[in-house]
Each structure stands twice: as structure tokens, then as C-alpha cells.
Amino acid sequence: MTLQSTTLRVRGLLIAALCAASFSAHADLRILACEPEWGQLATEIGGDLVTVKTASAPGQDAHHIQARPSLLAQVRRADMVLCTGAGLETGWLPVLLNRGGNPDVRQAPGLFMAAEQVDRLEIPVTLDRADGDVHAMGNPHVHMDPRRVITISQQLAERFATLDPDHADRYRQQQQAWQAALEPRVDAWEKQAASLKGLKVISYHRTWAYLLDWLEMTRVDELEPKPGLPPTPGHLASLVDKAGKEQVGLILYQPINGDKAPNWLASRTAACAVELPFSPGEEGTDTLTSLYDTLIQRLTHALQACEGGKA
């Protein structure tokens, strides 16, 4: 064997090895999820076939995120950008996608909008800027209803299958296994939440609309005078009357809202304030399943404690 043919052989082997390495790297679908709930769902459905990064931290306000350079780099490398959609990220996602320089994720199939896969509540009849930060496509916070999340997980598995057809069967199997584990829990949660049925609440933002819809609770009003605007003294004063007339039982808020306005209202009415998580990864939750668990536990315990008499 001549020296030259040996060099060629070695070079050939090297190229083969490099191809194998880049192929196995491509076997991973790289997902950039806008919010932790979708990052968590992608991990459940994709398993070890996906690598998931998340653009916002648990408990962060996903209406407002900075399009920082590290996020742009993640957009550039992503095979899929997975967001809530329905207008939730209008303040920052278009900028991120425009500057990210990755045409694959600027539209389907590389762009997947979870809330747009299901029916949405609160689609406004008319649109008026004077009404505040209203979501024109309806309430985007759909991950609060596990039944809708099951529908989204089916669509997501199909989308993974489109982007990575070699593993289509595995995505479908993993989705079916996840759904089969969740469905009996949904039944159990509905039984556990029976005491909440018909309960009237005031919530800080329209955060839990889908949870309330699922568990048949009624939201009488919000602490925000208009979506996205902080509570004003005048609006809070009007809620004291309303909470009394409507016999509101609980006042719901997220850690990012702060407890000042909820506690102020609770101190002037028969209702009790309860802090609730919004996304998996917040205290007491790490998966979507434990998020629903925690939400229902906190609500039922708060109602029980409140009916037992306020301190």
C-alpha cells in the first residue's frame, strides 16, 4: 500500500466518522420552548429524542420577555420553536424570530403554537385599545386545562413526526403513554375538586380562566381594572361591594402579582386570598401533572380554611 492510498483511507474513515457524529447529533430535535409548560410537554412527548431549552423561567411573566442574545443563539440552532401563541408573546416573539435568522422556525412546521391547536375562551367581540392588553385571539393561558393539553400533545407528537419522520412511531407511542397516564388523574382531580364547583372567585389577571372553566368555577371580576393594568384604589373599592353581593369565596393571585391587593380585598370581605402557581417549576410543582395537583390542593384547602372562619 502506498503512502498516498493510506492517507486517502484514513481520510475516508475520518469523513465516515464525522458523518456518523453529525447524523447522531441531528437525531435530536432541538426545541426552544417559550414557556416552561411547553418545554415540559415537549420533554414528555419527545423523551430522549429531543433537547429542550426554555426561553422564560417558571413564574416569570411570559407576556414580557427580553429578546436577549443568548435567546437569539438558541433560535438560530432550533429545529422547532414551541410557544403558547394566540397573542401571548406578541411583545417579544416576532422580534426574536426576525432577528434569529432561522427561516425554518418562522412558520409551521418549525413553529408550533400550542394555544392555536384548541378552542379558546374569551375571544373578544370587538377590539378596542382602551380595553387594555386584550388578547385578540382569546385567552391564551390554555395549559390550565389538562383536557386541552391532551389535544395539544397529540398535535405536538404529529408535528415531531413531521420534523423527524424516522422516529414518528416513537413520538406517537410516547404521547399515547403520557395521555394514558394523565386521563385517570383528570377524573381523580375532578372528584377531588367537587367542593369547588359553583364557587365564585376574583382573580388578579385572567390567568386561570381555563382551570375555572374545567372545574366549573365562576370568575366574577379581576383585580386588574383592565388586562395588564395594575389595580387602582377606585377599582379595588368597587370590588369590595361586588365581592359581598356575589358572595365571592376566594381571591386568586400569582407570586408575580404580589399579595398586597389580594390581601387588601380579603381584609375587607368574607373572601380569602390564595396564591397559586402558574407554570411547572414553580414551588411545589415540577411537571404539568404536579402543577394540576398543587392547584387543586391549594384551592380546596383554601376554601376549607376560609369556610372554617377567617383568622
Ligand SMILES: [Zn+2]
Ligand atoms: Zn394574559
